[in-house]
Amino acid sequence: MSPLEAPEPTVSRLGLYLRCLRACKREGIETISSSGIEQRTGISSGQVRKDLSYFGEFGKPGRGYAVDALLDRLAGIMHLDVPHPMIIVGAGNLGTALAGHAGFAERGFQVAAIFDNDPAKIGRQIAGHEIFDVARMGEINERLRTRFGVIATPAAPAQEVANYMVQAGIKAILNFAPVRVRVPEGVVARNVDLGQELEILSYFASRQPGAERTGSDAR
Amino acid sequence: MSPLEAPEPTVSRLGLYLRCLRACKREGIETISSSGIEQRTGISSGQVRKDLSYFGEFGKPGRGYAVDALLDRLAGIMHLDVPHPMIIVGAGNLGTALAGHAGFAERGFQVAAIFDNDPAKIGRQIAGHEIFDVARMGEINERLRTRFGVIATPAAPAQEVANYMVQAGIKAILNFAPVRVRVPEGVVARNVDLGQELEILSYFASRQPGAERTGSDAR
Numbered sequence: 493m494s495p496l497e498a499p500e501p502t503v504s505r506l507g508l509y510l511r512c513l514r515a516c517k518r519e520g521i522e523t524i525s526s527s528g529i530e531q532r533t534g535i536s537s538g539q540v541r542k543d544l545s546y547f548g549e550f551g552k553p554g555r556g557y558a559v560d561a562l563l564d565r566l567a568g569i570m571h572l573d574v575p576h577p578m579i580i581v582g583a584g585n586l587g588t589a590l591a592g593h594a595g596f597a598e599r600g601f602q603v604a605a606i607f608d609n610d611p612a613k614i615g616r617q618i619a620g621h622e623i624f625d626v627a628r629m630g631e632i633n634e635r636l637r638t639r640f641g642v643i644a645t646p647a648a649p650a651q652e653v654a655n656y657m658v659q660a661g662i663k664a665i666l667n668f669a670p671v672r673v674r675v676p677e678g679v680v681a682r683n684v685d686l687g688q689e690l691e692i693l694s695y696f697a698s699r700q701p702g703a704e705r706t707g708s709d710a711r
Numbered sequence: 712m713s714p715l716e717a718p719e720p721t722v723s724r725l726g727l728y729l730r731c732l733r734a735c736k737r738e739g740i741e742t743i744s745s746s747g748i749e750q751r752t753g754i755s756s757g758q759v760r761k762d763l764s765y766f767g768e769f770g771k772p773g774r775g776y777a778v779d780a781l782l783d784r785l786a787g788i789m790h791l792d793v794p795h796p797m798i799i800v801g802a803g804n805l806g807t808a809l810a811g812h813a814g815f816a817e818r819g820f821q822v823a824a825i826f827d828n829d830p831a832k833i834g835r836q837i838a839g840h841e842i843f844d845v846a847r848m849g850e851i852n853e854r855l856r857t858r859f860g861v862i863a864t865p866a867a868p869a870q871e872v873a874n875y876m877v878q879a880g881i882k883a884i885l886n887f888a889p890v891r892v893r894v895p896e897g898v899v900a901r902n903v904d905l906g907q908e909l910e911i912l913s914y915f916a917s918r919q920p921g922a923e924r925t926g927s928d929a930r
Contacts, residue, residue, distance in 0.1 A: 500720075500911075501719075501720050503911055503914050503915070504907070504911055506910070506911075506914070507904065507906075507907035507910040507911060508907070510910065511904075511907075569914070570910055570911075570913055570914045570917075571913045571914065571916070571917035572910060572913055576909070576913060578909075584808065585804045585805070585807040585808035585811070586804070586805070586808035588804040589803065589804035589805035589808055590905070592804070593805075593889070593905060593906070594865070594866065594889055595889035595904065595905055595906030595907075596905070596906050596909065598906075599906045599909065599910060601906070601909045639916070640909070640912070640913075640916075646813070647813065663916055663919065664912045664913065664915070664916035665912075666908055666909055666912050670812070670813055670814035677920075678919055678920065679919070680912060680915045680916050680919060682908060682911065682912045682915070684905070684908050685726065685730075685814065686809070686812060686814055686815070686903075687726075687812070687814030687815050687817070687818045687820070688723070688726035688727070688730075688814075689885055689901060689903050690795070690797075690815065690818065690820045690859070690885055691725070691726040691729065691789055691791060691818060692719075692722055692723055692725075692726060692789075692901065693859070693883045693884075693885050693899060693901045694789050694790045694791055694795060694859075694883065695722050695725070695788070695789045695790065696722070696883070696899045696901070697790070697858070697859075697882055697883035697899050698789075698790035700882065700897055700898070700899060701896075701897065
C-alpha cells in the first residue's frame with residue numbers, strides 16, 4: 493500500500509511514535525517491541541504494528557524495532573528530516589505563545605518571521621523575532637521562501653490571511669483561528685479547533701465511571 | 712451499541728457535526744442530509760451516517776436529519792447541554808490566549824478562575840479574571856466546584872499541576888504543556904500536542920502533487 497493511503501488517524505499516531513522513539517534514543521534504548529511502544533504511548537501493540545505496516549516492514553519477529561532506523565524512517569515519511577522554517581501571522585497572546593513554544597523549534601519548525609497588521613506591534617520583537625507588517629508578507633517571503641504558515645489571528649481575518657499566505661507561496665497552513673479556512677488545490681490547511689478539544693474531553697469525562705450525569709444520555 | 716464504544720475518531724468528528732448543525736440553525740435550515748453535512752464539513756456522507764449510527768437512529772430515509780433534534784441529541788451525548796466552568800493554570804501568553812478564546816465560552820466552557828505561581832502575576836487580571844496563587848487551588852475550587860482544568864504551563868511543572876488539579880477535584884484535564892501528563896482512574900486527561908499538529912501537516916504537505924521531495928520517500 494502506498495504511503496498516500498495511510499488514514500489520518502494513523503498519521504496522527506506517527507507523531508506519538510516519533511516522540512516515543514526520540515525518548516528511547518535519549519535513554520540509550522536500541523530496540524523496542526510493539527508492546528514496549530504500547531507501554532509508553534498507550535496505543536495497543538496491534539495498532540502499532542498495523543500503523544507501521546502502512547509504510548513497509550520495519551520490525552523483526554521476536555526482536556522488535558531498531559530505534560534509530562525506525563526514527564529515521566518515520567522522520568523521512570513525515571518529511572521531518574529537513575528543517576521547516578515557518579511564518580506566524582498574528583502577534584497577540586496566541587501568536588506570542590506559539591512563537592516561543594518549545595515543542596515547535598525542537599522538531600525543526602523554526603520561526604522565520606512574524607506578521608501583524610497592528611501598527612503598535614509592527615517593528616517590535618517577540619521571542620527574538622521582529623514583527624513585520626502583514627502587507628509585506630509577499631515581499632518578505634520571496635526572500636525567506638518559507639512553505640509553512642501559522643494563523644494565530646481572530647476568526648474574522650483568518651480567511652484573508654490564508655489567501656495572502658497562498659499568494660506568498662505558503663504551501664501548508666496551520667490555522668488556530670476558530671473558523672475553517674479554505675485553500676486551493678496544492679496547498680494543505682489544518683484547522684486546530686481548541687474548543688473542540690474541550691468538547692471531546694467533555695464526552696470522555698461524562699463516560700467515566702462515577703461521572704455525574706443528569707441528561708438523558710446517562711446509561 | 713453503547714455510546715461507550717464509539718471510537719475516538721468518531722468522537723472527534725461529533726464536534727465538527729455540532730459546529731455544522733449550529734451554523735445550519737443560525738441560517739434557518741431545518742433539515743440536512745448526510746450529503747449536505749458532507750458539503751459543509753468535508754466528511755463523506757457514508758462516514759457521517761456511520762458515525763451517527765453509534766448513537767441511535769436519527770435520520771429519516773430520503774428526508775435527512777432534523778437540525779434542532781440532532782443538535783440537542785449530539786450536545787446531550789457530548790454532555791454539552793450543561794455549562795462547564797473551568798480553571799486555567801498558567802497565566803503566560805498561552806493561558807492568556809486561552810482565557811480570551813472565543814471558541815471556549817461560546818461552547819459553554821467559561822473560565823471560573825486562573826492560577827499561576829508567579830508573584831508578579833498573582834492578583835492581576837486577564838480577560839476579567841483575577842489570577843490566584845496556584846497554592847490556593849484546592850481551597851478556591853472547593854467553592855467553585857469546577858470539574859474542568861486547562862494546563863497552560865511549560866513542560867516542567869505540568870505533571871505537578873495535574874496532581875494538584877486531581878487533589879482539587881478536577882475530573883477532566885486539557886493539557887497544552889509539551890509533555891504527557893498522567894492521571895489516576897476516574898480522571899481523564901487529553902494532551903494537546905501543538906508540535907504534533909505541525910508534524911501531521913508536514914506529512915500531508917509532502918504528499919501534495921508537486922510538493923518538493925528530496926528524500927527516499929518521494930514516490
